[in-house]
Amino acid sequence: MKQFIILTLVAMCCACSPQPYKATNKVYRQQAKQWAAVLRQQPAGVAVDSVPVVPWWAGTTNFNLRKPNFVIIHHTAQNSCEQTLRTFTLERTQVSAHYVICRNGTIHHMLNDYLRAWHGGVARWGTMTDINSSSIGIELDNNGFEPFEPAQIRSLVILLDTLKHRYNIPASNFIGHGDIAPRRKNDPSALFPWDQLAQKGFGLWYGDTSLVQVPEQFSTLQALRTVGYDLKDTTAAIQAFKRHFIPSDSTGIPGELDERGKKILISVLENNP
Known part of the structure; x- marks a missing residue:
């Protein structure tokens, strides 16, 4: 009975524990609200010399959101998911990703897929140089010198399947950070199972x-x-x-x-x- 009471108290404490990222989540919502306000603004006219300015606006009714067309896979080069989450919630770091997948398979969706994360840096793939504007960044909790956990890869495959079908991303557009920035980056490491992903339709092989x-x-x-x-x-x-x-x-x-x-x-x- 005593043990049951102790376990109950522990569970209650965990349930009542404060949201560890409450402050940064508030900043996220504030920034999202600011960008939403930008989207609601009427597009500005373009002034051209000797051409009369039209006194009214014609807004098209045919549009939707631009969607990601690439997925870039990274390893965090850090030692824990908690360390990476903290890194991505400090403004001074100026780095982020849409998803972080922990060693145990837990997926943290840190940024709306339609928003631009800061994960690619100076990079190029084919003729594309602004990788961040057309891609989703996925960080795997891994220090770069260890095998990737099976649970982590399983969650990654499930996430990739979701993204592939949701945004109609071509199989060839699932690539690594080291592919798009070979002079600067080597992630994911040589221990990453690209062959396993390719068998399921994600990436070149x-x-x-x-x-x-x-x-x-x-x-x-x-x-x-x-x-x-x-x-x-x-x-x-x-x-x-x-x-x-x-x-x-x-x-x-x-x-x-x-x-x-x-x-x-x-x-x-x-x-x-």
Whole structure:
């Protein structure tokens, strides 16, 4: 009986504990309200010399919200979910993500999907340079040197499936932070199971390479550019590709892609025209 009373009191204390992010949640709501006010404003006219100003406004009735078209996966490079949540709720850090997934699979949805998180930084994929404006950022609680927990990956797959169907995001548009910023970032690490995600329809991958022939004039760099990699630093781009598709070789000779690597690169292009 005594033990039952103690457990009941503990449960009551937990239930009555204050919301740990009450103050920052209030700031979130205030900022969302400010942006909502911007959306309600009538679009301003554009003055042109020698052209009469129209004294009335014609607002179209045909519109909706712009939707995300990419998902960028990160690891936090921190030691706990609590540490990351705190980092993303301090204004001075100037970093954020839409989702944080803890090691135990808990998903924290920190920002409305239609709002712009600050997660990509200086990055490029193909011709796109403003990654944050068209993507959803997902942070996995992982210090970068440890395997990703099965419960965490399971939650990630469920979230990716939801986002893919909700926003009609192409399979090829699920990529890593290290892919879009190879000179600065290496996340998610080589321990991340890209192959497992690709099997479920999230991200680029390759098929059987046993019959792939590498053309005599094959250009590794041109092929990487076609996939989407930024070639300002070719060594970094090749390492990013290997970390994503050939993790066992990601610590090999930097800036080089061997025959097997070239076959994999060709297969990636063939499987994702």
